[in-house]
Amino acid sequence: MITSVKNEKIKTLKKLHQRKYRKQTNTFLIEGTHLIEEALVSNWVTKEIIISEEVSVPEAADNVPIIKVTEQVFKELSFTASPQGIMAVVEMKKEDEVSGEVIVLLDAIQDPGNLGTIIRTADAAGTEGIILGDGCVDLYNDKVIRATQGSIFHLPIMHADVEEAAARLKEADYNIWATALEKAENYKELSIPPKTAIIFGNEGAGVKESLLETADERVTIPILGKAESLNVSIAAGILLYYLKN
Template identity: 60%
Template structure:
């Protein structure tokens, strides 16, 4: 039982709250029974489980290394307002080559809630792979993970330079669709091809102009009311479901 917040292990866990600590160790923290279960059912490796002293641990978790901690210690490492008393250190999963007919490319989306929701929706819509461009919020940010509801464990996600990735996708016969407003067609008036890579951009500035210039199709979602624009995660959902026919 770890009883002190000054314990070396507690200090190491707290380092995972920051991107630097996650990169140095190749690990990240997840919290709560739902995320635990999604990770356990996936191919991702759970390095250890951290559980509050009075929490009953399901039998299915007893195969993993377990650290019991006091409530005060768990509160110290928790990043949620209402901790469930269970967390885990998970190893980052180095993804293999992007595959599939429908790929989502994310250009500099900054809000972790938006990114997590987009990943969750991509998983639900049956998108084959997701590529996060440079400048996008860290995949292992706790808010991204929570908003994804565990979908990060179910869909291949890579981090790449999109300006280098897009030419490779074109060579592999992907049609590049970019979501933008200028010189754009209504998304539902554009015929679907067999292999499509859809690019979505930053909440404020949109997609990098250099990426727009590389597009085969520029698509937009019409606005019928007085709203200036759609939230990027909502736009992502509409476009991804259209791609799936």
């Protein structure tokens, strides 16, 4: 039982709150029973589990080292105001090329909640993979991970230059869609291609012009009320379910 927040192990774990230490160690923290259960049944490697006193160890964690800490120490490590008393260190997975009928490309999505929700929605809709471009929020940010609700462990995700990725996908006979508010076709009026790569852009600036110019289709979702636009994660949900219908 670790009882001090000054313990070296605790100091090392606390560093994983920072992106640079996550990159250095190729590991990240997840918190909460559901996320840990999802990680344990995936093909990601859970390196160790940290539990607060009186919290039970998950059944699936048979071969995972357990670190027990006091409630006070756990609060020092926790990302949340009301911690569940369980977290884990997970190893970042080697990225593979994504392929399939529908691929999502994300251009500078900066809000952690939006990125996490898009990942969760893409997983639910049966999308085959996601490509994260430059300027996107860190995939292993705790708010991103919590918003995925475990889908981060079930959907292929890779980092790449979006323009280069779009060019490669175009050569592989993907139809490139880019979301836009102007000079765009209503998505309902477009037939669904055999293979589609769809680009979603930054919350404020949208998809950059260079990507819009290379797209086969600029697509839009009609705004029927007085809202100026849709949240990007909501737009992703509508279009991904349309493409996978």
